[in-house]
Structure formats: C-alpha cells, structure tokens
Amino acid sequence: MSKSAEQKINAIVIGAGGVGVVTAYSLYHNGVAEVSLVTRSDYDHVVEFGYKLESCDYGQIDSWKPHNVYKTVEDASAAEKFFDYIIVTTKNIPDGPKDSTVHAILKPVIESNHELDPKKLTNVVLVQNGIDIEKEVLEHFEKSTYNLCLLSGVQLIASTKVGPGHVVQKGKDNVSFGSFDKTDEVAVEQAKKLASIYHNEGHNTGAFDDNVRRTRWNKLLYNAAINTTTALVGLDVSRCFEFASKKESTEFGIFRPAMQEIAAIAASENIAIDEDLIEFFNEEVRNIMYKPSMCVDVENGRLMELEILLGNPIRTAKANGVQTPTLCLLYNLLILVQNKLKEQKKLIEFNEETLKLVV
Ligand SMILES: *[C@@H]1O[C@H](CO)[C@@H](O)[C@H](O)[C@H]1NC(C)=O
Numbered sequence: 001m002s003k004s005a006e007q008k009i010n011a012i013v014i015g016a017g018g019v020g021v022v023t024a025y026s027l028y029h030n031g032v033a034e035v036s037l038v039t040r041s042d043y044d045h046v047v048e049f050g051y052k053l054e055s056c057d058y059g060q061i062d063s064w065k066p067h068n069v070y071k072t073v074e075d076a077s078a079a080e081k082f083f084d085y086i087i088v089t090t091k092n093i094p095d096g097p098k099d100s101t102v103h104a105i106l107k108p109v110i111e112s113n114h115e116l117d118p119k120k121l122t123n124v125v126l127v128q129n130g131i132d133i134e135k136e137v138l139e140h141f142e143k144s145t146y147n148l149c150l151l152s153g154v155q156l157i158a159s160t161k162v163g164p165g166h167v168v169q170k171g172k173d174n175v176s177f178g179s180f181d182k183t184d185e186v187a188v189e190q191a192k193k194l195a196s197i198y199h200n201e202g203h204n205t206g207a208f209d210d211n212v213r214r215t216r217w218n219k220l221l222y223n224a225a226i227n228t229t230t231a232l233v234g235l236d237v238s239r240c241f242e243f244a245s246k247k248e249s250t251e252f253g254i255f256r257p258a259m260q261e262i263a264a265i266a267a268s269e270n271i272a273i274d275e276d277l278i279e280f281f282n283e284e285v286r287n288i289m290y291k292p293s294m295c296v297d298v299e300n301g302r303l304m305e306l307e308i309l310l311g312n313p314i315r316t317a318k319a320n321g322v323q324t325p326t327l328c329l330l331y332n333l334l335i336l337v338q339n340k341l342k343e344q345k346k347l348i349e350f351n352e353e354t355l356k357l358v359v
Pocket residue numbers: 154156174175176205
C-alpha cells in the first residue's frame with residue numbers, strides 16, 4: 001500500500017514553544033502523519049505566514065505550516081478529528097494555574113476522541129521532564145474507559161522561539177520514546193511505531209526506549225541535584241562549583257549527596273542507576289558554561305517544574321522508607337521560591353494584617 005493510500009496517522013502537538021514546533025516539524029517531515037499544532041500566542045501569525053525555522057537538523061525553512069493549527073485545545077477537540085497521538089510538550093507544573101495542568105490540557109481532546117471512536121487507541125505522549133508524570137493522567141482518565149496508551153518521550157534538544165512564529169534550533173533533536181509501563185505490550189508497539197514516524201534519517205533521532213523508568217531516573221540524577229541548586233541560588237553550574245567553600249562544599253555537600261539519594265530512591269524501586277553517571281556529572285559539567293532552564297525560569301519569574309522533579313521522588317522515598325535529607329532541604333527551600341513566584345504572579349495572596357495566606 002502506498003503511503004497516500006493508507007489512512008494517515010493523526011498527531012497533535014500541544015505546546016508550541018521552541019521545542020514543540022521542532023517536534024511537530026519532525027513528525028511532519030516524512031509525510032506519514034497528519035500533524036496538528038496548538039498555539040495560542042502565535043496563532044494569527046502562523047495561519048498567515050507559517051513558521052520560520054532555522055534548524056541545525058533541517059536547515060532554513062521560511063514558511064512551514066502544520067496541516068492544522070488550532071488556537072486552543074478546545075478548538076482542536078471541536079474539529080471532529082480523532083488524534084491517534086496526543087503529544088504534550090508543555091512544562092509540567094501540577095501546582096501551577098488550574099487550566100495549565102497536564103490533565104486539564106488533555107481533557108478536551110481525550111474526551112472528543114472518546115466521543116468519536118471509543119474503541120480506537122488514544123496514545124498520550126508526555127515529552128516532558130520528571131518522574132511519575134503519567135500518574136496524574138491516569139488519576140483523571142481511566143485507562144480502559146478511554147482506551148489509553150501512556151507513552152514517554154525523553155528529549156534532548158536546544159531550541160528557542162525568538163519571535164512570533166520564529167524558531168531557532170541549535171542543538172540536535174533526539175527523542176527516545178517508550179511505554180511508561182513496559183509490560184503494556186500494546187503501548188510498547190505504539191511507542192515503536194511513533195519512534196519510526198518521528199525518526200528522519202540524516203536529520204533528527206527518534207528511537208525506541210525499552211526502559212523508560214530507568215531513563216527517567218538517570219536523568220533525574222542531574223536535574224534533581226543540579227537544576228534545583230542553580231535555581232535556588234541563581235548561579236550557573238560552573239559558578240556553583242567554584243564559589244563553594246574550599247571549592248568543594250557544593251560538590252561534596254550538595255550535588256553528590258543529592259545524587260546518592262536519588263540513586264537510593266531508584267534502588268528502592270528496583271532500578272539500578274549507573275553510578276558512573278555521578279562521577280561523570282561532577283567531573284564534566286563544571287567545565288561547561290551552562291545555566292539550566294530551571295534557573296532561567298526563576299530569573300524570568302516563571303514557575304518551576306518542582307513537583308515532578310523533587311516532589312514526586314521525595315514522595316516515593318517516604319513511601320519506601322528512604323532517607324533523603326539533602327533532597328528534602330532543597331525541596332523545602334524551593335517551595336518557598338515557588339510561592340514567592342506565585343505571589344508575584346498573584347496566584348496566591350498573603351495578608352500582612354493577619355500574617356496568613358488568603359485562601
Ligand atoms: C540519543 O540519546 C540517547 C540517550 O537518550 C543516546 O543513547 C543516543 O546515543 C543519542 N543518539 C544520538 C544520535 O545522539
């Protein structure tokens with residue numbers, strides 16, 4: 001069967017920042033999928049002019065339009081299209097504004113899929129950081145009722161939106177897709193299929209990952225220890241090493257203990273972290289001038305992905321009886337920073353007469 005004779009696979013990407021737009025383009029590139037994109041802020045611009053991409057993977061593209069563009073997820077759900085793959089590339093902030101949590105974003109399209117064809121599979125693909133992020137989705141949508149496959153995407157990329165409809169991608173795109181539940185054979189097949197649609201030989205990388213949890217715990221080693229510390233103190237990684245007492249206290253008093261605690265929590269979940277990674281991160285990253293996105297978020301007054309990075313692993317540690325003093329201290333301090341940001345954004349209110357939060 002020729003590709004055009006096959007029924008096209010419908011994919012929708014929710015979250016049209018620098019990363020989401022490249023993700024949508026990668027899906028579009030080999031012509032197998034019909035690609036929809038949700039973009040609120042750039043909608044008018046993109047409908048008229050398309051995207052301008054300056055991409056290290058695809059070269060310069062002056063005017064690219066996905067097959068369909070929607071301003072909101074509600075508009076997408078009204079389009080009478082069944083989306084085989086719902087791909088979420090937004091930040092994951094469960095403690096953020098109610099309309100921007102992952103389950104709230106998914107609701108309209110999961111429900112419209114269900115109404116259109118309750119027997120067909122809906123793949124929910126979370127291309128996001130953190131651990132246990134699939135649980136929020138499963139708490140709000142019953143897997144069998146909605147016929148869901150929960151897929152994970154772990155993405156390495158550097159891409160930024162620099163203006164309306166204008167994206168500059170400087171770091172190559174590499175996504176590993178897998179099933180959150182590796183015993184779910186249906187989801188495993190769907191992840192393999194998605195990786196093959198996504199991969200464009202000679203351009204980007206889309207690969208199948210057979211152990212998503214291990215991949216995510218490995219990634220957490222860096223993110224939970226280093227992103228968090230830089231965000232707390234507002235310094236890039238190299239300065240965090242160098243500004244330490246005897247140039248040692250950050251590494252030996254914070255980074256390594258935090259990483260050991262992550263490894264211990266993972267071990268309590270029967271996941272063996274590659275301990276060489278702890279050496280690698282501490283030896284190598286100090287030599288690269290770098291400010292993690294979490295630090296940049298705080299500097300720009302944006303909420304942090306705190307719960308999926310520290311909150312969830314600490315809850316697992318508590319449940320499994322693992323001691324995590326370093327992670328808990330980082331977490332408790334960052335909760336204060338998060339609430340400071342929320343107060344600035346008027347998401348919470350403090351009454352200086354009663355000295356209490358207004359609820
Ligand atoms: C893509 O990332 C994976 C780890 O997530 C790595 O093993 C692989 O080598 C990378 N591939 C390329 C082409 O960079």
